[in-house]
Amino acid sequence: MSYTYEYPRPSLTVDCVVFGLDDDDLKVLLIQRGVEPFEGRWALPGGFVKMDESLEAAARRELEEESGLRPGHLEQLYTFGEPDRDPRGRVITVAYFALVKLSAHVLRAATDAREAAWFSVWDTPKLAFDHADILNTALQRLKGKVRYQPIGFELLPPKFTLTQLQRLYEVVLERDLDKRNFRKKILAMDLLEELDEVEQDVSHRAARLYRFDHKKYRQLEKAGFNFEL
Amino acid sequence: MSYTYEYPRPSLTVDCVVFGLDDDDLKVLLIQRGVEPFEGRWALPGGFVKMDESLEAAARRELEEESGLRPGHLEQLYTFGEPDRDPRGRVITVAYFALVKLSAHVLRAATDAREAAWFSVWDTPKLAFDHADILNTALQRLKGKVRYQPIGFELLPPKFTLTQLQRLYEVVLERDLDKRNFRKKILAMDLLEELDEVEQDVSHRAARLYRFDHKKYRQLEKAGFNFEL
DNA sequence: CCGGCATAGTGTCCGGAGCACACCCGAGTC
């Protein structure tokens, strides 16, 4: 089967930058390429867009195929299209960025991926194509976004302690936050539901668990509220 | 001449949302299509990407070809790729968004554009394709961006009065601002150079002119300063 | 020449938010 056009056309791919939080390390999902070019190199999961699927659908499909993940939050990041970014010819890639609860999923490599694994974002192997640029762009976006949209919760398990939440912000923003002020601010928003449970199996006083109240957030959002820090 | 591939490929276009400020109305540049589909309809300027040019270069080229404009600020906005957004088949478009000084350019329609003209963003004709969505996305971005990056200045002539600047913000943000607070804040940033000139040809007390100090801004930016409102 | 008009330009006060800061609590360990 072959396809003929009057003018040359680029290929179109999607790539996904998937972040996960492991205690106090921010991780990114990488796959090891099983095919040329860059066979054996680590890269962001992604692949070609089918002719009848939307870009976002393609991103979800490729991600699931190559790693088994089905992210909650997924949004378009940026489109990379330098003429020489792929040795196979002109390939445009639309990058997506996603957040997942690291605990909730098991990785499973498949299709063109030899393996899938989490790497610390501060310490990745050399990446294929321009994927290092893409990763960087995603990190910037995450930093900017986490402060004024409550997307950070996507990285945590459903029940979490305030300390975990604070650590998350500290890791993403790369700076320390004051414990009392952080708690004061986040609780004042009235978006967390205080549970009658405490964490288990810790060798010190157990911290109270909280849950993010999505419903309340949507209400406030409609009313023109804006989340900040 | 024809091009044959093993798998089907989408076409790739770029489209530009160009904003200009006319006194106190925010304008967007539209062209009237001279070819099918949507012949005669107004649309955003844009066109096909060549195989050896970057996306941004394509956006600049198309914009210049169809309207004669060469924008200062140009940045990627979003990529639109719904399978049915173009009746000719699968066409992905990378949208760019640009700001120009309305006064500094003369429009000149060419190539596939029958005509080029400025329209108030609040009152555009019916647009081709999904260009209304694109315009909307651009407006949101402009609103968000103008508050924490000094891009608004791209819309004004090099020398402007504080009142002009305030109007710009009021128009973009769609709300009134307090004159004294606005002046206080903007002057406190120390990014405006006060000139020894006043506006001309007005039938009332003439306002002092200011110029944006790009050099100082870049310095502050490096030092981790951030512009806000 | 004078009065009117249109916009320029300017300072203060108040309340809320951010930030710095230190101590007691509870649970498990040895």
Added chain:
DNA sequence: GACTCGGGTGTGCTCCGGACACTATGCCGG
């Protein structure tokens, strides 16, 4: 039962943002 380790809490000061109204200047017209 003493120690250790993080959990959890309140206060005061400062600074910033927002509300608010009057005088100054230049042009125009009568």
